[in-house]
Amino acid sequence: MPPLTEPCQAERELLKAVGVSLPSTLRVEVGTRRARALAWVFTRLDAPPAAFALGRTVFIPDPAYFARLTLPQRAALLAHESVHVAQWQRLGAPRFLWQYLRDYLRTRRQGLDTHDPHQGIALEREALAYESRLLPLLEVAAGAEDAPPPAA
Numbered sequence: 001m002p003p004l005t006e007p008c009q010a011e012r013e014l015l016k017a018v019g020v021s022l023p024s025t026l027r028v029e030v031g032t033r034r035a036r037a038l039a040w041v042f043t044r045l046d047a048p049p050a051a052f053a054l055g056r057t058v059f060i061p062d063p064a065y066f067a068r069l070t071l072p073q074r075a076a077l078l079a080h081e082s083v084h085v086a087q088w089q090r091l092g093a094p095r096f097l098w099q100y101l102r103d104y105l106r107t108r109r110q111g112l113d114t115h116d117p118h119q120g121i122a123l124e125r126e127a128l129a130y131e132s133r134l135l136p137l138l139e140v141a142a143g144a145e146d147a148p149p150p151a152a
C-alpha cells in the first residue's frame with residue numbers, strides 16, 4: 001500500500017527557493033485509495049481531475065501522472081492546490097463549494113473550459129494565475145540547482 005501522505009520534500013524546498021512556503025498542515029495524498037475513490041466521484045460530473053483539494057488535503061489520484069511532471073511542474077501544481085486550500089479556509093466549506101458549483105454550471109452553460117484563465121471558474125482563475133506566475137520562477141530556480149558551479 002502506498003504511503004497515506006506524500007511529504008513532497010523536494011517540491012517544498014524548490015518552492016522555498018522562490019519564497020513560497022506551503023503550509024505545514026497541507027497534506028498531499030498521491031494515488032491513495034481515498035484519492036482514487038474521490039476522483040471517481042468527480043469523473044461522474046466532469047473530466048477526471050489531475051489533482052484537487054478538499055479541506056487542507058491535496059489529492060493526486062494517479063501517481064504515474066505526478067511522476068511524469070518535472071519537479072518545477074509538481075511544485076507549481078502543489079502551489080495551485082494550496083490556493084484552493086487557502087480559499088477553502090477563507091470561505092468555509094459551504095461557500096467554497098457553492099461558489100465553485102455555481103461557476104462550474106455557468107461555464108458549462110456557456111460552453112467554456114472550466115479552467116479558462118480568463119472566463120473559467122473564478123476560484124480556478126485565482127489558482128491558475130498564481131501557478132502560471134510561479135512556474136517560470138520555479139524553472140529558473142531548478143535550473144540553477146542543476147547547473148554546474150561557476151568556474152573559478
Ligand SMILES: [Zn+2]
Pocket residue numbers: 080081084124127
Ligand atoms: Zn484548481
